[in-house]
Amino acid sequence: MTAIATIPTIMASAPIAERIWISRVSNLVRRIVRHYGAIWVGSILATGLCVAFWSAATAGPRPLVCVLVPHFKDEYWLSVGYGLEQQAERLELDLLLYEAGGYRARSRQIRQIDTCIEQGVDAILIGAVTSDHPDLIASIEQAARKTPVIGLVNELHADTLSGRIGVDWQDMGQAVGHHLTKLHPDGSPRKTAIFISGPSEAGWTGPLETGLRNGLSGSEVTILEVFGADTGLSQQLAQVEAALERYPDADYLIGSAPAIEAAIGVLVNSDDPEPPQLISTYISHTVMRGLMNGRVLAAPFDDPAMQGDMALNQVVSVLASGKPAGLVGPDIVLLTRSDPTLTDIQISPAEYFPSIQ
Known part of the structure; x- marks a missing residue:
């Protein structure tokens, strides 16, 4: 050394x-x-x-x-x-x-x-x-x-x-749950959500789901089912398609960044007059663009x-x-389209790819 x-x-x-x-x-x-x-x-x-x-x-x-x-x-x-x-x-x-x-x-x-x-x-x-x-x-x-x-x-x-x-990924999930609880508190009309996450082997998926459910306590949002797969785009796309086929009337699709990317692609070609609103459980380039153009409702940011x-x-x-x-670790900030700091968020340049062995 x-x-x-x-x-x-x-x-x-x-x-x-x-x-x-x-x-x-x-x-x-x-x-x-x-x-x-x-x-x-x-x-x-x-x-x-x-x-x-x-x-x-x-x-x-x-x-x-x-x-x-x-x-x-x-x-x-x-x-x-x-x-x-x-x-x-x-x-x-x-x-x-x-x-x-x-x-x-x-x-x-x-x-x-x-x-x-x-x-x-x-x-x-x-x-x-x-x-x-x-x-x-x-x-x-x-x-x-x-x-x-x-x-x-x-x-x-x-x-x-x-x-x-x-960061504590339970806090990441809780940030999403709290946001939905503010939108749909107890006594408001009931809403449903499908949740697409990573594989059970990953250390962050369990705490994320726990935090999400804790954050939703006191809300009128019900998670209909949890779907999980590795966080490559193709694997998450398969989960998105399965979830939307099973629950076409869900109000929200909450998912990993690749799941949200896949959902954007699926829904842009959909004839559904009331597609589910999209919420990501973490940030990515695609999620950032979605927040800016309104296709993504919210996402927690852990820099x-x-x-x-x-x-x-x-x-x-x-x-x-x-x-x-x-x-x-950094503080967790929930980002929405109206967040004035959205354009200041630092992620890797679009053309960047690391030098791997």
Whole structure:
């Protein structure tokens, strides 16, 4: 592992390179304050100080970070990858990006962990394909004996993690449920919804559904059925078609970003005079366009690009201090077409695709 020198004290006479890094940290903090307020800026600033002197305090080759994600078939993960690659350039880190191929590719993700260790990486960021399968947990525990392993976005029940970046997906579902409860409180006319989510193996699907149902308590909205599949577009399209065929009169279709993308395509060619309104459970490029043009009613935003930034900041902090970090993540904001901040939301550029192994 790369040797880390002691972090120097901030002084007015600091070298130019250090002052530039301090400026970058200040810009980062200001950006965080704009988007999320000051509630956890103190902890971010502490991490930022490690980031500020990272370049000056490391010697030898650039640190190498292995990043494992379920897949890039979902545009959400493109924004995570964009945040990672942009921050890696700023921090002078090298990345090895691997995609497992889907949420049922557990064996492949385990092999990728082994590959990362064989390459002698300084840290591993893992967007786990499952939150608690014993085989994956055992692989993570073995890897963590040699290098820090940090959870990325997806829930992961491993005691040996050195940190985790993400939000509580129960809160994501609850944001959607609360929005619908405001629209259809107790005593108003009854409404129905179909819910299309990811596969049961994924760590976020269970908490998401729990949060959604909790948020709907006190409303007149009833979930007719839950459909689930891997979050590739073709798999989600099949679920959308099945759900609409079974429940053609549903008032709402609540779904993953690929499900909403598929539903937009299906409904634009439909002759249904009263198609279901669409609500996404997270953000993507297609969902953003849908919010702007009115085809999507609402979506919770957990800033996947910022999570990529924050993940590498946590890597730097863990490597510099030698101490594990806790859970860090952005606030969740429910976006609608009328939201004045909608045009300020950062996602990856339309032409972006990460450099994967």
